[in-house]
Amino acid sequence: MIGRFTFGQRSVRSGLGLLVTLLMLLPLILDNRPVLLERFESDLYDLRLRQFMEQEQDPRIVIIDIDEASLAEQGRWPWSRYTLAEMLNRLFDDYGVAIVGFDMLFAEADTNIPMEALEQWLESQPSLQGNQLRSQLAELNPDHRFAAALAERPVVLGYVFDRSAQQLQVGSPGLPVTDDVLLADVPVPRASGVVASLNELQSSSVWNGFIDNPRVDADGVYRRVPLLQEYQSQYYPSLALAMTLALFEERQVTPVLESDANGSNAVLVAVDAAGISIPVDRGGSVLVPYRGRQGSFPYVSATDVINGRANTDTLEGAIVLVGTSAAGLLDLRVTPVGSRYAGVEVHANIIAGILDERINHKPDYTLGVELLQVLLSGILLSLLIPRTSVLVSSFLTLLWIAALTGFNLYAWQTLQWVIPLGYTLFLVALLYLFQQTTGYFFETRNIRKLAGQFGQYIPPEVVEELSAQNETVQLSGESREMTVFFSDIRDFTSLSEQLTPQQLTRMMNIYLTAMTAKIHDRRGTVDKYIGDAVMAFWGAPLDDAYHARHSLQAALDMLDVMPELNRQLLAEDLPEVSVGMGINTGQMNVGNMGSSFRMAYTVMGDAVNLASRLEGLTKFYNCPLLVSDELTKNVPEYCFRYIDRVRVKGRFEAVDLYQPVGKNVQVTADQKIAVEVFNSGVRAYQQQQWEAAEQAFRRYLDTDPDDYCAQMYLLRIAESRESGEPKWDGIYSHQQK
Template sequence: MANWAGRFFRKSKGGAVLPALGALLIVALLQLVGVPQLERLGLLLFDGYQRAVPRPYEDAPVRIVDIDDESIRRLGQWPWPRTDIADLTRRLGDAGAASIAYDIVFSEPDRTSPGRIAARLQRTNGNSPTLAALRALPDNDATLAAAIAAAPVTLGYFLGREGRGPTVEPKAGLAMAGASPAGAVQAFSSAIEPLPAFRDGASGSGFVSLIGDRDGIIRKAPLIASQNGRLLPSLSLDALRTAQEAGSVIVKSTSASGEFGGGAAQVVSLKVGGFEVPTTPAGELWLYFTAPHPARTIPAWKVLTGAMSPAEMRAAFDGRIVFIGSGAAGLRDLIATPLRDREVGVMVHTQAVEQMILGRYLVRPDWASGLERSLLLALGLILALVLPRLGAMRGAVLGAIAVGGIMAGSWGAFLQYQYLLDPTYPVLGLLAVYVVGTGVTFYREERQRAYIHRAFDRYLSPELVKRIVDDPGQLELGGEVREMTVLFCDIRRFSAISELMGPQEIIRFLIAFLTPMCDILLARKATIDKFIGDAILAFWNAPLDDPDQHANAARGALEMVARLEQMNDVMTAQSATPWPGDVRIGIGLNAGPCCVGNMGSAQRLSYSLIGDTVNLASRLEGLTKYYGVSIVIGAALRQHLPEFAILPLDRVRVVGREAPEQVYALMGSEDLALAPAFRRIEAMHRDMLAAYAAQDWTLARAWIAAAAPHVAQFGLGPLHTLYAERITRFEAQPPGEGWDGVFAAAEK
């Protein structure tokens, strides 16, 4: 047996099996102890599942009355007088609400009560008949307490972990089926409760505290928690109990019905009235969110102002659980959920009750961890044993099939059964086995590759060296046709600048200019082809694929212009590096097919590109001087940048091309495109061009005049001056009916 094992490992290309198995064991140990950062990957994957397939909205008997911005505008700033809250409570009760749950904690007296106003006035005005009249008016808090006592109200309270306060007395007990799971649920020590008068008259009460995962996202709603060892229900759970006029909530733990397997008791499920709710061991409900749905929410002002008729009120609230929360901009109890970064807290309570009523649950089965561990060990062991014999490519295919099967199984379990099965550790185990196995197998080959890198790194770009190492045939002459994005950048008035400097100063200036420009281009995944004096030729999507080539090129060009603005401010004030004042550049960008590869002679190769796309990019750079803008792009690239701030410039027939080209000015990123100021000037500019094309010189001139106060902000003054001069010429010598609006460029 020992001889067989020795022969097997010797045949396994340098004993790659043992290191691969060691990597698998490490991942298995990490899964056993639990690593929060890795577990978060699974949670993020579950978030992606929900975003892809959110819970379909079904009309459950649950509504939200939202204290939104319009309600604040109509009814006054928050907090409203308790008489308004009492009126809201009465109206909902009269409409037949089964439970009225406040995601608001009324923990302090109403300072707008007549008696409290009288006490404040007495300190400044002494006694007066007005004060006596105020004291005789009903107390606002007493009015609200009476309304709460007359309606099925469930009040909220906060639980905290700072200090230790009186233990909350729940409105209904939590009966145990099995041992108490108080040690498994979220534990708190303090509480902020409603005023006693409100608390005594309420039909129910529950905590509203929501604590997200380590990344702050709320994925689970706690249905029970403990304070000073006592189990307490959440607002959503007690609202459901109140709506059914049920007695206690039954908490089923792992020691009930023979389910206890050792260790402290944990929660299995909760029974409230006619509903049994599966939970996590900590008594939480995995939340399965729906997309926002307007039928769920009714603004508070519609209820309080009588905008809804009694029949409409009945239709909206009769027999329903109504949650009241604050969604106004200044009041929002904002939380992050898998579907939305900014969601109001009351939505969590609402959707939790919807799930409990509809029976639509996300479930992480108790056998999930065992299945994930089994997959990790079984598939990892198989891959570790066969990888040395398959080789890197076929091993990668096998690993990819295994990873794809795991991911498909996880996704299918979610779609079909709403099961949450985490593929993180099995996938990580396969990756670890593959990386370690192939790393050991090709250690010697990589040393040889490193030698080639050291020999050529000083002469070629790292990407080209990598390609030569991977495929020495790359040294052959020839190229391939690819869809690419090309950039030409040139310093304006460089001849005049160079006249003011000596040769050494010119070199130092170019180094100071080209270095940050190239840093930007390389950071945006560009390949820098060559420097032509002060000009830069760069391109995207070769030698490596870049699916974001167009956006990378646009952002790179914008960053180059912005960086030069900073350098003009900073470098002019320095004396170490020569800087000729306000340096400007022009950038031409174009996209299209190019032939790229090793060009040159048999004695000297250069990785470069050729084609009409390159020539046009060079002509577009030249047009920046004519139109007075920094970045000019072609029509082909414009189609790939729909979200960027772009203005049409002209239809131009450039030197060397017969077909006219629609050219555009790249003004900024998506943020600028959405700015009101840009959208205003964009509309004016397009209207001006439309009038110009229609030979309506008067209207075109009017649009130029209307845009005049705004053009300086975007550097469009020279462009509109250019069109004004054209219009003057055309007014004197009209172009005629056959005019196609194309400008023929006379210079490159």
């Protein structure tokens, strides 16, 4: 059965889809995703980040910017520590800032005393000489002045860790924030060297934080920054984390570790700093919670601070970060929100996210959620797409994508979860394309198979419907109500004797092509050609609720085309033809029937034989088309002339014969009256009411003097009167004819 064949194909497609899903699960389990999919995931992350940015400035954190204006007024970088000391004094003494962090290094000594400062000092100390002079000059050392400005103030200095083979050791990274031995198994970044601020600048009041980022993504984008790095078995904070600790006057953090799925290894999930739980990934990194594009925090030019021109309201009580946006100082980064983003603002975003406890993160069960997404997507699409149409499967796929995306955005915005989505969407797209492609090839194969079985019988569009339908198509045989049609060329034997074989072939090709086209136009199935005869049926292999109507329409279409067909035959010096057609509706058997040598998809049964007899009677009644009473019951919209009640050869049960006149809406009032007159005559004849019958038929002949059936009934009436036959059942027998 075609249905079982289709079911098998769907099972194969579903199985292949599930196999693709399992293969896609392997890179997730092995943590070895293709680079292109990693990039796609990063792009989706950036898209979500930009979509849900705050878009408002955070006044709590102010950036003192060493911008182009500052370089133009104060001179090229690096500036004298004397100048930086002056700026730091102004920030705390004049503007009342809360804390200052430097996104820069002070790894080299500054021994250049500004001439202006030296001249002012010499003028105030004219009598100093020798060691006393050298001691006093040391007080003017820029590093000494900068260290004095740092002393007893909440200031955080920046430094970088070294991972090169040289293992640089310049300065000290300050105090570690934890030495938890459990972190030894956590993949936090590990450094072999450090480049930090001068020891002279370090004091018990100064905090330190690293400003390098070993966790830059493969595409060079700053999406994550580590909060901790290991150096000599100790753990040190980033600039943002150190500033948070300094703000709350804390020195230590508490790592929050949980057991992994196996319960054997410790997994870092958060860092507790000053009572704030900061979610991190397994490597101790945070996803930078960008508030918006560059400028999400107030910027104040460094030269305005040095010269006392800055706005006090902007700086008072602020958390201050000193950095640069000048292109020449090479502190511009590529971020999801801008390709030329000041590095100092990255730290500002992290500090703001920590204070607001608003840092999106991947929970430790992220892999489980992603595996579930992929598995559900694979099972759902593998089972649904092969069992639905292209339109429905496309709608369901889009609906599933919308559900996945909706959950993902809800998790991002409400739960602050970063659930990977790109890999799942790729699988959904892959399965959709895979299933539709395999479906196309399977359907093409189905069409070819069905065309091989039915193509010689039915029109191509019905073949396509057969391949697309979900119901079973029974080939082995079944009984159903259908309509069968027979037609035959009148006097074909005498016509064929007049023609050469080539002419006969040409005539039959023209005739059968025209007849078959009309059958196909009305969704009929050509059963066979028997010489000049055509056998067709409606209602199989596809169910057709209007099989009777379609068969009658096809027959009338054939009669309509006969004049044009005969003109074509005459144009090729071939004889005109006339036909007789019989149609019957009833219960019949349909399926592949035959022998082991040859099979044919055909119909059999008493209803089929009756249609053949009706076609044969068209010659007797001189009607081109006769139909049974069963057919007329299925097409009440047509007008019929009641021809006779007969008993045909090989069948005892009588049947009423009708001749179609046309659709009721197309038949004129005069035609309807004439048909009713004729029909009343037939009924009167069957009741042996000879006078009434004769009057009815003579009235009908007034409208159609050449009608053969009316003349036939007048002859029957005359014969019945002469013979004086006894009362009868009104059935005319053709069993011996």
